Amino acid sequence: MTISRRKFLKGTAAAGALAASPFYINSALAQSRELRIYAWAGYITNEMLDDFRAKTGINATFTPYGTNDELLNSLRATDGSGFDIIMPTVDRVPGYLDFDLIQPLDESRINWDGALESAITGSEVGGVVGGKRYFAPSDWGTEAIAYNTEWTNINRDTLSYGDLWKPEHADGVTVRGHSALAGIGLWLEKQGKLPYPFLESYKNETAMRANFDVILKVATEHKHMIAQFWDTENEAQGAFRANGAIIGQTWDSTAFNLIQEGEPIAYAAPVEGAMAWMEGFVMPKNAQNVDAVYEFINWYYTPEAGAMFVKATGYNSTSRGADALLPPETKAFFQNSYTQRDLDNLWWWPIQEPWYVALRNEYQDRYLSA
Known part of the structure; x- marks a missing residue:
């Protein structure tokens, strides 16, 4: 891939301030329906769902999968129906387009100030196809x-x-x-x-x-x-x-x-x-609660939500400022596992x-x- 890896990793350490309030959609339509999340097992906890509901008024359900192939096969079986938001790895996104399973994101509805710029740029390979963005980066590991x-x-x-x-x-x-x-x-x-x-x-x-x-x-x-x-x-x-x-x-x-x-x-x-891999939020073509999808992405792009994700998984969030809220054992694991040479390589x-x-x-x- 042609992403600048050093630029990506430097960007993860350069988190700045968030906008005052990332929740600016909050439409009655989004609140009237459940958001159906299909993500990796262990990625979405009750703590996260409760916080999302408290911040937005939207109820969400979480269905887990175990592999990228399981996710793709599920969506192919339903022709892109059944869920509002999924979390594939960025290298697999073009394959979903080949099967006409996903739709582009409306970038104007996403609070990109809450995401690491390096992750946004780094996910252009795979996440942006034909000039349209299909992928909002969530984590890497x-x-x-x-x-x-x-x-x-x-x-x-x-x-x-x-x-x-x-x-x-x-x-x-x-x-x-x-x-x-x-x-x-x-x-x-x-x-x-x-x-x-x-x-x-x-x-x-x-x-x-x-x-x-x-x-x-x-x-x-x-x-x-x-x-x-x-x-x-x-x-x-x-x-x-x-x-x-x-x-x-x-x-x-x-x-x-x-x-x-x-x-x-x-x-x-x-x-x-x-x-190394990067995962992110993608919208199936037949998502029913589109407004809530953007609410969820914007909720995730806050330091608190990103830190909850890292606490649950041990992976690295792309939410700006999440690293400052991590527990000591999570920070210690990263420091003990990677030297600068490893990150450059x-x-x-x-x-x-x-x-x-x-x-x-x-x-x-x-x-x-x-």
Whole structure:
């Protein structure tokens, strides 16, 4: 992707003052109907729903999903109906347009002063298509290496995705199928073992298939080391709690939540770069309560709402000023997990077009069934 990553991260530290009141729609129509939110499991808490209702007078319901594919398939099954607001990752937004499932946002109705400018600019790749914005950024996070500090011997200075597959981690690795293939791809590329540059192959199906052939061979050779594959947040945490995992390629939230429970877990970025993603608010084409969608986005773009989100998830909010309201343990996790080198070296997921998702799923299925 062509976003300036350093500019994005610098922007997250440059939060300024909010406008006095972001809630300026508050129409009777919005209050007369429920806002139907479809978002990642754990992203919307009762505390957040109560605060949103108190600030706007609007009742909202929350339905969780566990994966981007689950979200897309649900919307395809209903032709973009059933919900008023969804939260895909920005790299998947063009795919929703290919299936005619979403509608552009009216940027004049959003209080952009409440969002980090760097996130707004950074989300233009994927979030703005054909000159129209479909995506209002909400949060960002990473997928890297979580490990048990008592049962592993990790050198954070040289940590690699390849370290997952060291013999001493046998029977103790947890990964997500398709992103494990990406991690192995980054590892092999750094060794000069891929036929095509990995990032560029996201634009060319022939090149990606050739790369995946090499990646799948290596992945299959090490599959015996897997304690558990994960697909959702709960599964990733369960791999460490109950199924013998001592190291894994997981989301940052997995490590954050385990640490809060007192587990001896740490989280670190490998030398190939932590896989970074951005999520945001998108409106399905058949949303019924459009006014309430803008109320919700503007409510979220306040320091208090952004801080509630971070408290619930461990991810990083794009709400301006939220970082100042975070509890000490959340700030400590970020500081302990990322050096400045890590932040400068993030590997952002490229746009994942439908052809790539189909190909990725094909190789993931071959990996899981090998």
